[in-house]
Amino acid sequence: MTQTSKLNSLWEYANPKKFLSTTERFLPGLWIVTALCLAVGLIWGFFFTGDDYKQGSTVKIIYLHVPAALMAINAWLMMLVTSLIWVVRRHHVSALAARAAAPVGAVFTLIALVTGAIWGQPMWGTWWEWDPRLTSFLILFLFYLGYIALWEAIEDPDTAADLTSVLCLVGSVFAILSRYAVNFWNQGLHQGASVFRAGAVTGTDTAEKVSNVYFYPLLICMIGFGLLFVALVFYRTGTEIRARRIKALQARERMSA
Secondary structure: OOHHHHHHHHHHHHOHHHHHHHHHHHHHHHHHHHHHHHHHHHHHHHHOOOOEOOOEHHHHHHHHHHHHHHHHHHHHHHHHHHHHHHHHHOOHHHHHHHHHHHHHHHHHHHHHHHHHHHHHHHHHOOOOOOOHHHHHHHHHHHHHHHHHHHHHHOOOHHHHHHHHHHHHHHHHHHHHHHHHHHHHOOOOOOOOOOOOOHHHHHOOOOOOOOOHHHHHHHHHHHHHHHHHHHHHHHHHHHHHHHHHHHHHHHHHHHHHO
């Protein structure tokens, strides 16, 4: 199969009917795998790992905080990609997928902020600090709320998709800052990357890395959160497609009445 034919087969899923039939077939299995990953990761992490020698039992919040923060950023980047597809290709499924992902990403961002505050209080002695990463994460959460509100405020769906795509592009700056703020500003309280670092692989990075005792259940939790995001976006996108169909049918009925 050539690259062109592969790309054309991928664009087939921009057809709402094709998208619905495909996701409905895969969603049951995806929900099961997601539930298994989350159950194994969280139970393993919270009940079968010991306390950290520095942070005690508070370290276990890592199994909620890190996956939620990771998906909060990646959800916005996924919205950026689908928004750009809408702008370039005018595929309605991509715009609806971005709209469907926004509330999910907002919840992940809120979880990351709340768990970060709970974790930071005993570690830093404060619930909140205007740290570069924390501040950029809070702004990202506000962008999520603004994105959702903009979709709801504009009646014409194509106009709403256009304007939210612009907002998504602007908000992507804070999504990137949320991920790399520690690298840009060294004076923040938030620690640098301790899970995945390029230097840790090459041996040039001697900074403290999360122990494998915590890493393996954390990795399963991150996979579970990622699968949960995909499942929720598939489900909510299908709901958005059906809602648009209902509105179209209602409009036709009013015109024919």
